[in-house]
Every structure is written in C-alpha cells, then in structure tokens.
Amino acid sequence: xxxxxxxxxxxxxxxxxxxxxxxxxxxxxxxxxxxxxxxxxxxxxxxxxxxxxxxxxxxxxxxxxxxxxxxxxxxxxxxxxxxxxxxxxxxxxxxxxxxxxxxxxxxxxxxxxxxxxxxxxxxxxxxxxxxxxxxxxxxxxxxxxxxxxxxxxxxxxxxxxxxxxxxxxxxxxxxxxxxxxxxxxxxxxxxxxxxxxxxxxxxxxxxxxxxxxxxxxxxxxxxxxxxxxxxxxxxxxxxxxxxxxxxxxx
Amino acid sequence: xxxxxxxxxxxxxxxxxxxxxxxxxxxxxxxxxxxxxxxxxxxxxxxxxxxxxxxxxxxxxxxxxxxxxxxxxxxxxxxxxxxxxxxxxxxxxxxxxxxxxxxxxxxxxxxxxxxxxxxxxxxxxxxxxxxxxxxx
Numbered sequence: 441x442x443x444x445x446x447x448x449x450x451x452x453x454x455x456x457x458x459x460x461x462x463x464x465x466x467x468x469x470x471x472x473x474x475x476x477x478x479x480x481x482x483x484x485x486x487x488x489x490x491x492x493x494x495x496x497x498x499x500x501x502x503x504x505x506x507x508x509x510x511x512x513x514x515x516x517x518x519x520x521x522x523x524x525x526x527x528x529x530x531x532x533x534x535x536x537x538x539x540x541x542x543x544x545x546x547x548x549x550x551x552x553x554x555x556x557x558x559x560x561x562x563x564x565x566x567x568x569x570x571x572x573x574x575x576x577x578x579x580x581x582x583x584x585x586x587x588x589x590x591x592x593x594x595x596x597x598x599x600x601x602x603x604x605x606x607x608x609x610x611x612x613x614x615x616x617x618x619x620x621x622x623x624x625x626x627x628x629x630x631x632x633x634x635x636x637x638x639x640x641x642x643x644x645x646x647x648x649x650x651x652x653x654x655x656x657x658x659x660x661x662x663x664x665x666x667x668x669x670x671x672x673x674x675x676x677x678x679x680x681x682x683x684x685x686x687x688x689x690x
Numbered sequence: 691x692x693x694x695x696x697x698x699x700x701x702x703x704x705x706x707x708x709x710x711x712x713x714x715x716x717x718x719x720x721x722x723x724x725x726x727x728x729x730x731x732x733x734x735x736x737x738x739x740x741x742x743x744x745x746x747x748x749x750x751x752x753x754x755x756x757x758x759x760x761x762x763x764x765x766x767x768x769x770x771x772x773x774x775x776x777x778x779x780x781x782x783x784x785x786x787x788x789x790x791x792x793x794x795x796x797x798x799x800x801x802x803x804x805x806x807x808x809x810x811x812x813x814x815x816x817x818x819x820x821x822x823x824x825x826x
Contacts, residue, residue, distance in 0.1 A: 472721045507724060594825045613798035620794065652790055660791035662825035664798060671802040 457488035473503040494523035510538050533688045552684045562587040582680040589673035592665035598658045607661030620657040722807040725816050736778040766814035769793045780822035
C-alpha cells in the first residue's frame with residue numbers, strides 16, 4: 441500500500457517521467473510501435489515537463505507512421521505542441537514522409553525525399569545525389585550496397601517461370617522449383633490424358649487445377665524474388681534511411 | 691574404434707560453428723503486438739467492406755478439414771485466413787493464386803523471410819495481405 445502511494449506521489453510530481461521517456465525511446469528503437477504509442481501518450485498527458493511532453497508527442501508521431509496510421513499522424517502534427525522546435529521537426533517529418541503532393545521543402549530536403557523514393561533505381565537516385573552534401577561518399581556507398589543487395593528482378597524471374605520451376609531454380613529455391621515442376625507436370629499430364637480418353641469433365645477439373653498451379657508458380661517465383669530482395673537489403677535500407685533523415689528520425 | 695566419445699563430441703561442437711543458425715540470427719524480429727494490431731485492422735476493414743463467399747470457404751475449411759489435419763502453418767496469418775482477407779480485398783482469383791504461391795513456397799520463403807514474430811510461443815513469419823500487387 442505504501443509503495444503504491446509512493447508511486448502515485450512520484451507520478452503526480454513528475455519524477456517518473458524521465459525513466460518513462462527512456463523506456464519509450466528504447467521501445468521505439470526496438471520497433472515496438474504500439475507500446476511506444478501507449479507509453480508516449482501516458483507521458484504526454486501526465487505531469488511531465490514541456491520538453492518531455494513534446495518529445496513524447498514526437499515519439500507518438502513516429503510510432504503512428506510505423507504502424508501505417510498516417511492520417512492520425514497528420515492530425516497529431518496539426519495539433520498543439522508544447523515545444524516549437526519539435527513542432528517544426530514534426531512538420532518537416534510530415535512533409536517528407538506523410539504528404540505526397542508537392543510540399544514546401546528546402547532544396548536539400550526535396551533532393552533527399554526524391555532520392556529516397558527512387559532508391560531502387562540507382563542512376564536516378566545518383567542524379568539526385570549530385571547536388572546533395574555527402575560526407576565521405578557515405579550515402580552513395582549505401583545506395584550502391586542497397587541496389588547491389590537487390591539482386592533479382594521479380595518480373596524477370598516470373599517470366600522465367602513460364603517454364604515451371606526455372607525462375608525458382610535460378611534463385612536457388614530448389615524446393616519450390618521441384619514442387620512447381622511436379623504439380624504442373626502432374627496436372628498437365630492428367631489433363632492431357634483425360635482429354636485424350638474423351639473424359640471431358642475430369643479434364644476440365646484437372647485443367648482448372650493445372651491453370652492454378654501454373655499461374656501460381658509464376659506468382660510464387662515473383663514473390664520469392666521480392667522477399668529475397670527485401671531480406672537481403674533490409675540492413676542497407678535501414679542505414680540509408682537513417683543516414684538521409686537522421687535529423688527527423690532521432 | 692578410432693575416436694573416443696569425447697573426441698566425437700568435441701569435433702561436433704567445433705564443426706557446429708560452420709553451420710550457424712542463419713535463419714534465426716539474421717532475420718529481423720517484428721513486434722508481435724504490432725503485427726496483431728495490423729492484422730486485426732486488416733481483418734476489420736475487409737469485413738466491413740465485403741462479407742463474402744471467401745468467409746464461407748475459409749470457415750468451411752477451418753471447421754472441417756483444417757480441424758481434422760491440424761494447423762502446422764509457419765506463416766502468420768495462416769494461409770486460409772490470408773486467403774479470406776486477401777479475397778475480400780483483391781478478389782477471389784488473385785487471392786487463390788497468391789495463397790497457393792504462399793503455401794507452396796513456404797519452405798523456401800522461411801529461410802529468407804524478412805520479418806519474424808513470436809506468436810503463441812513459436813516463431814512465425816509475418817506476411818500480411820496489405821497489398822493487392824501480384825508479387826507483394
């Protein structure tokens with residue numbers, strides 16, 4: 441009872457704000473967006489200092505964006521901010537990440553935004569980089585690494601899968617390749633045999649399944665390529681994002 | 691016998707470093723709380739827009755065949771639920787093809803899937819039907 445009363449006293453005096461802020465920051469860094477949002481909301485509506493409440497509000501903005509709740513994030517930016525500097529930062533964040541239409545941005549931020557949206561097209565992204573300050577070529581290197589890590593073209597791999605299993609085997613996915621070849625062979629052959637023996641109803645059923653396995657195999661190869669690209673480049677992508685937008689992501 | 695038991699164990703421990711648990715070490719863990727939130731949001735949105743035939747198909751499967759054979763699905767959400775929500779958002783044909791692709795590629799996808807979650811004390815691989823693009 442005593443401990444609970446002490447917690448209430450500490451909370452009402454704002455002593456627990458700093459540990460809560462540290463916890464919220466740690467949660468945000470470990471990609472716990474919903475928990476960050478909840479804790480930051482508690483901090484913002486508690487008796488914490490204006491700096492802490494403003495920072496918590498910024499954490500809420502970042503976590504809402506991570507959760508894909510961009511409309512709520514925009515509403516949050518438009519509201520009242522305890523600190524003017526954080527409000528400016530939030531506005532910049534909104535212009536860079538939340539708004540698609542042309543927004544009032546300085547030349548450097550415009551270039552950064554364009555570079556980010558064209559990051560998978562190396563030559564276009566590099567053209568934006570020409571007028572951007574890049575200390576020790578850090579961004580250029582990250583951009584090169586990112587594009588290097590994304591090895592597979594989904595449409596090309598899907599195209600190769602017109603021959604069942606070929607696209608998957610190019611990527612070394614032997615299990616999927618084998619399964620695709622097996623299923624297509626099985627249902628393709630069954631359809632042909634049923635048709636040859638004038639068994640039209642089974643032929644139609646088998647043909648329908650064959651069309652699913654055939655087109656499904658093409659989709660599968662494309663999905664595998666996308667997943668592999670994403671997997672292989674996620675560290676580079678994170679580093680590039682951090683490097684480009686350090687001021688508004690910290 | 692050329693080697694004693696101790697030597698064999700020692701050799702096994704040494705060689706185990708040659709085969710690191712790549713799938714566990716290098717994949718990024720996503721918050722399961724966030725994943726649950728996003729999934730329930732997608733489910734809610736699709737139920738509001740179109741309560742359709744996919745629900746019947748998925749419901750029948752889950753209550754009938756699914757409950758008999760049990761679910762071993764490593765993906766989150768499971769293939770049948772993915773089909774249900776994806777079908778309402780993107781149409782039955784696309785959902786069927788994407789779900790088929792997901793089901794048959796599971797074994798290869800799992801070694802290099804970008805996001806993992808811990809759900810129900812097991813590692814699952816997060817794949818939400820957010821987009822209607824063919825390859826996403």
